[in-house]
Amino acid sequence: TVPIPTELPENLLLRLSSPSGEKTAIFRMQTAGKDDTLTYFVEIWNGSALVQRIELSKDHGKVMTEGAFGAPSWNDEETVLVYTAERKPPETSSFFQAKDGTKIGGQNVLGIGKQESWGERYSTQEPLLDIHCLNVETTRIAKVDNIPQGDYTIGQAVFCGKGNLV
Numbered sequence: 001t002v003p004i005p006t007e008l009p010e011n012l013l014l015r016l017s018s019p020s021g022e023k024t025a026i027f028r029m030q031t032a033g034k035d036d037t038l039t040y041f042v043e044i045w046n047g048s049a050l051v052q053r054i055e056l057s058k059d060h061g062k063v064m065t066e067g068a069f070g071a072p073s074w075n076d077e078e079t080v081l082v083y084t085a086e087r088k089p090p091e092t093s094s095f096f097q098a099k100d101g102t103k104i105g106g107q108n109v110l111g112i113g114k115q116e117s118w119g120e121r122y123s124t125q126e127p128l129l130d131i132h133c134l135n136v137e138t139t140r141i142a143k144v145d146n147i148p149q150g151d152y153t154i155g156q157a158v159f160c161g162k163g164n165l166v
Helices: none
Strands: 013-017 023-032 036-048 049-055 080-086 113-118 122-124 130-136 141-143
Touching: none
Parallel strands: none
Antiparallel strands: 013 023, 023 036, 036 049, 080 130, 113 122, 130 141
């Protein structure tokens, strides 16, 4: 049978069923605050019951859900999700800002997510990607640290073996 087509909400990024089909991870985004800051979170459903809602924006930026970086993946026990996400840019401050936070002068300085590009022209920085593991039972998010550095980009992360290796 073919499922009935339905309109998906704009804030839905990805719907991912577990290997057994018992659990579903739904990745969403929403705007919040006066400055319309995007926040990302995942909902873990067991059948038709919402089990967990975990905010992801505290640990990283946008979750990669399509294209060359692939989609998140469940482990065999359906307790951990592995996924690729944008690294949060480091906090920057003005050269003209004193140690106590008061500004001494100068308004045209680099902000978060900007990098200098020859002189007075600024361009948006390309995102850096990291691999993260989310334990859906404890809601703990851990960044995978043992990825070798080099002139390449990480792609889709999947579990291998018995589901304990990424």
